[in-house]
Amino acid sequence: MGAFLTWAPLLLDALSFVLVLALVALGLVVIFGLMGVINLAHGELFMLGAYTVVLAVGWGVPFWLAVVLAPIAVGAVGWLVEVLLIRRLAARPLDTILATWGLAIVLQQAAVLAFGPGSRSVARPTDATVTFAGISYPAYRLELMAIAALVLVATMALFARTRVGLRARAAIADPDMAAALGVNVRRVRAQSFVLGAALAGLAGALVAPIISVDPHMGFGFLVPAFLSILAGGGVSLGGVLGGAAIIGGADSLLGHWMSPVVSQIVVFLIAIVAIRLRAARAAGS
Amino acid sequence: MLEIRDLRAGYGQSMVLNGVNLDIAHGTVTALLGRNGMGKTTLCRVLIGLLPMTSGTITLDNDSISHMAPHRLARRGLAYVPQGRSIFARFTVQENLDLGLSARGGRIPPHIFEWFPMLAELRGRRAGTLSGGEQQMLALARALVAEPSLLILDEPSEGLQPSRVTAIGDVLLRIVADKRVTVFLVEQNLALVRRVAAITAFLVDGVIAGGAAGRDLSPQSPLIQRYLGL
Amino acid sequence: MRDAPLPVALAVFAGLGLVPFVLGDYWTGQLARYVLFGLFAMSLALVWGRAGILCFGQAMFFGIGGYAMATVTLGTFAAVPFTAALPALVLAVAVAAAAALLVALFLFWGAGIGGAYLAAVTLALAAILEQAVRGWYGLGADNGLSGVPPLPLGDNPWDPRPIYFVVLAVAAAVYFGLLALLESRFGTLLTALRTNPERLAHLGYSVVALRVAVFTLGGAIAGLAGALFVATDAFASPSLIGFALSAEVLIWVALGGRSVLLAAFLAAILIRVAEAYLSETLGPWWLLTLGTLFMVSVAAVPNGVLATPLLWLQGRLRRTS
Numbered sequence: 001m002g003a004f005l006t007w008a009p010l011l012l013d014a015l016s017f018v019l020v021l022a023l024v025a026l027g028l029v030v031i032f033g034l035m036g037v038i039n040l041a042h043g044e045l046f047m048l049g050a051y052t053v054v055l056a057v058g059w060g061v062p063f064w065l066a067v068v069l070a071p072i073a074v075g076a077v078g079w080l081v082e083v084l085l086i087r088r089l090a091a092r093p094l095d096t097i098l099a100t101w102g103l104a105i106v107l108q109q110a111a112v113l114a115f116g117p118g119s120r121s122v123a124r125p126t127d128a129t130v131t132f133a134g135i136s137y138p139a140y141r142l143e144l145m146a147i148a149a150l151v152l153v154a155t156m157a158l159f160a161r162t163r164v165g166l167r168a169r170a171a172i173a174d175p176d177m178a179a180a181l182g183v184n185v186r187r188v189r190a191q192s193f194v195l196g197a198a199l200a201g202l203a204g205a206l207v208a209p210i211i212s213v214d215p216h217m218g219f220g221f222l223v224p225a226f227l228s229i230l231a232g233g234g235v236s237l238g239g240v241l242g243g244a245a246i247i248g249g250a251d252s253l254l255g256h257w258m259s260p261v262v263s264q265i266v267v268f269l270i271a272i273v274a275i276r277l278r279a280a281r282a283a284g285s
Numbered sequence: 286m287l288e289i290r291d292l293r294a295g296y297g298q299s300m301v302l303n304g305v306n307l308d309i310a311h312g313t314v315t316a317l318l319g320r321n322g323m324g325k326t327t328l329c330r331v332l333i334g335l336l337p338m339t340s341g342t343i344t345l346d347n348d349s350i351s352h353m354a355p356h357r358l359a360r361r362g363l364a365y366v367p368q369g370r371s372i373f374a375r376f377t378v379q380e381n382l383d384l385g386l387s388a389r390g391g392r393i394p395p396h397i398f399e400w401f402p403m404l405a406e407l408r409g410r411r412a413g414t415l416s417g418g419e420q421q422m423l424a425l426a427r428a429l430v431a432e433p434s435l436l437i438l439d440e441p442s443e444g445l446q447p448s449r450v451t452a453i454g455d456v457l458l459r460i461v462a463d464k465r466v467t468v469f470l471v472e473q474n475l476a477l478v479r480r481v482a483a484i485t486a487f488l489v490d491g492v493i494a495g496g497a498a499g500r501d502l503s504p505q506s507p508l509i510q511r512y513l514g515l
Numbered sequence: 516m517r518d519a520p521l522p523v524a525l526a527v528f529a530g531l532g533l534v535p536f537v538l539g540d541y542w543t544g545q546l547a548r549y550v551l552f553g554l555f556a557m558s559l560a561l562v563w564g565r566a567g568i569l570c571f572g573q574a575m576f577f578g579i580g581g582y583a584m585a586t587v588t589l590g591t592f593a594a595v596p597f598t599a600a601l602p603a604l605v606l607a608v609a610v611a612a613a614a615a616l617l618v619a620l621f622l623f624w625g626a627g628i629g630g631a632y633l634a635a636v637t638l639a640l641a642a643i644l645e646q647a648v649r650g651w652y653g654l655g656a657d658n659g660l661s662g663v664p665p666l667p668l669g670d671n672p673w674d675p676r677p678i679y680f681v682v683l684a685v686a687a688a689v690y691f692g693l694l695a696l697l698e699s700r701f702g703t704l705l706t707a708l709r710t711n712p713e714r715l716a717h718l719g720y721s722v723v724a725l726r727v728a729v730f731t732l733g734g735a736i737a738g739l740a741g742a743l744f745v746a747t748d749a750f751a752s753p754s755l756i757g758f759a760l761s762a763e764v765l766i767w768v769a770l771g772g773r774s775v776l777l778a779a780f781l782a783a784i785l786i787r788v789a790e791a792y793l794s795e796t797l798g799p800w801w802l803l804t805l806g807t808l809f810m811v812s813v814a815a816v817p818n819g820v821l822a823t824p825l826l827w828l829q830g831r832l833r834r835t836s
Contacts, residue, residue: 102810109803177371182359182388261650268639
């Protein structure tokens with residue numbers, strides 16, 4: 001019982017990290033799967049989502065409305081980025097890694113200039129805790145987990161069950177044939193980038209009350225999200241959850257046994273081995 | 286309905302089509318015969334907008350469609366069954382058919398299952414698990430669900446047993462008769478062409494080298510000897 | 516695939532040789548560091564631009580060379596029986612090359628990995644190495660190793676001019692050495708490796724061996740640059756080994772021109788000079804400008820801002836001759 005009381009909050013913390021990471025990674029994977037684009041500016045889109053909430057709440061907008069506004073605002077930024085930058089690199093997918101890395105630097109510095117280099121915070125919408133089986137846990141974190149899980153399931157259902165999702169999957173599988181059947185492949189790609197950006201914005205908005213918001217916060221999420229999707233297999237939506245569970249779970253749980261340095265190293269090693277094995281198997285099949 | 290004038294196209298520096306001129310009349314089956322490497326598939330890809338042309342014009346019902354994107358051409362009523370079929374192997378039969386609706390939306394017209402009765406039973410199956418003949422029927426059905434005005438077929442008989450080729454011929458004759466769909470059939474299979482095509486053109490080295498009424502083609506005719514080397 | 520026109524390359528190195536006679540000691544010393552960053556950039560241009568291996572962790576080898584140089588000359592590890600600069604330099608290059616060989620074997624062995632996967636794995640490896648160094652007290656952890664002895668050149672070892680000339684001579688020797696190598700059959704094989712590896716394998720060449728060879732060579736050059744840098748700067752810090760410098764060198768090489776060694780070399784120097792002059796006055800605007808330039812050049816001038824005119828000139832010179 002004592003062990004349960006100690007471990008349950010830790011596991012819940014790990015789960016909430018995994019779900020947020022999965023949300024960030026899902027945005028990355030939508031963009032990677034549909035466009036072959038590794039979006040290294042994804043962490044900055046996440047950061048913009050968090051700042052949207054900080055600013056909006058500062059202007060007196062209710063918290064939950066700000067959470068709804070964030071993906072819309074970040075999705076709009078994503079649309080601009082797709083039209084102005086990504087579309088021009090359609091024939092050179094590897095170069096999008098570099099271009100989006102440049103974009104990441106630009107967005108980071110723009111945030112430093114606009115909001116200052118220091119960290120900001122936003123109050124949680126509720127300080128209530130929920131007590132169950134002897135454990136009390138912050139209610140906001142539970143709400144965050146529920147929303148993240150809901151959005152993950154909804155996005156997967158969008159791809160698996162709807163006609164729009166079917167066209168998007170066709171555009172991944174065989175863009176030429178999809179186009180010949182009447183799918184506007186370019187528009188599908190633009191939409192997927194906007195959706196991916198909006199997911200990053202939503203993730204940023206949701207974590208804004210529980211972490212400190214600063215211009216460099218994106219990188220800390222980008223790297224594990226990036227490793228999650230590659231370790232999880234690149235394009236499958238189910239793989240995202242698996243990858244995020246391995247990377248995020250290891251990251252937040254190992255910290256309790258070993259120093260943060262060692263746990264980081266272990267997480268990265270797990271990711272590298274997973275990516276190497278998966279890539280070798282993909283090439284072999 | 287479709288007029289191709291002085292069409293030139295190719296890949297990079299090497300030209301494959303060197304000035305193709307061809308008319309396809311409403312409600313007919315027009316066939317194009319040619320050996321491998323003569324530019325048949327290149328012509329199909331240009332017509333459906335997947336390969337940009339270097340010069341020339343294509344008009345559909347008196348409107349120029351020369352540089353239209355493939356999805357717009359699909360919405361204008363062009364449908365395409367490529368060589369090798371290109372069905373989505375990991376999707377179900379139903380999903381493949383639904384994708385055919387991308388060009389116009391709506392529902393799958395009931396006559397599709399009259400033309401392809403076996404697909405009704407296979408709807409839940411993964412397309413990749415179907416036999417070659419079934420996959421070809423699926424590719425045809427998928428092209429027809431959008432009720433196109435012009436159907437472009439690139440070697441539908443390739444790799445199929447003679448009985449399956451006969452079945453494809455039956456379907457083609459039926460859809461032309463039922464719905465007045467115009468068909469442009471690119472083939473090497475002389476028997477299929479003789480059976481279904483009203484007019485046949487020959488593609489040699491990227492130009493149209495001659496034509497004949499479909500039923501006049503016998504394997505002994507000098508045209509066949511000259512252009513197909515049979 | 517040619518590099519910059521030979522007269523331009525000669526003029527660049529000759530011009531750099533004249534700089535100490537124009538600038539004061541401080542800038543000569545700074546420029547020696549920038550030339551070493553240029554040498555480092557060349558190593559990435561070789562691996563990425565010429566062989567098509569997009570490595571996101573090239574600073575691993577720069578940092579390994581640097582830390583090897585620092586620990587040997589400082590006598591940090593009793594197991595190494597000497598502290599003299601020259602054998603230390605040789606050992607540093609060898610250790611960096613060995614590390615690159617190990618990484619290359621891990622990356623390319625068997626079916627190997629490429630593209631985004633390779634970028635991710637090299638990025639993660641660089642991050643691991645940086646974390647390890649930051650946590651390793653024997654290597655000074657976050658503080659790094661200071662007081663690294665300078666190269667023994669003349670009576671006053673801190674006179675920046677002899678250091679500068681040695682560093683420039685090394686960079687020139689590596690550049691012209693690589694040029695000769697790239698003109699040989701190895702260069703032809705590298706071009707084939709980048710553009711059409713399947714064909715190369717079909718002709719009976721080992722794609723794995725070629726990739727491993729060029730990656731190891733790139734690692735050795737980066738290690739050489741890092742070792743000389745640490746001796747020049749008298750300081751080995753964890754920032755030399757991790758992701759940040761790896762990303763920076765990628766920006767220099769992409770902006771200059773990934774496939775032209777001279778363009779990568781010059782871009783590193785020019786960007787560092789600009790940074791030295793501008794980063795104080797511009798503050799965050801400097802990085803914003805650099806990031807924008809980088810992004811725009813990748814989209815609009817994929818061959819690089821410096822390499823594009825150099826290659827154009829190369830083409831003209833060949834047509835007229």
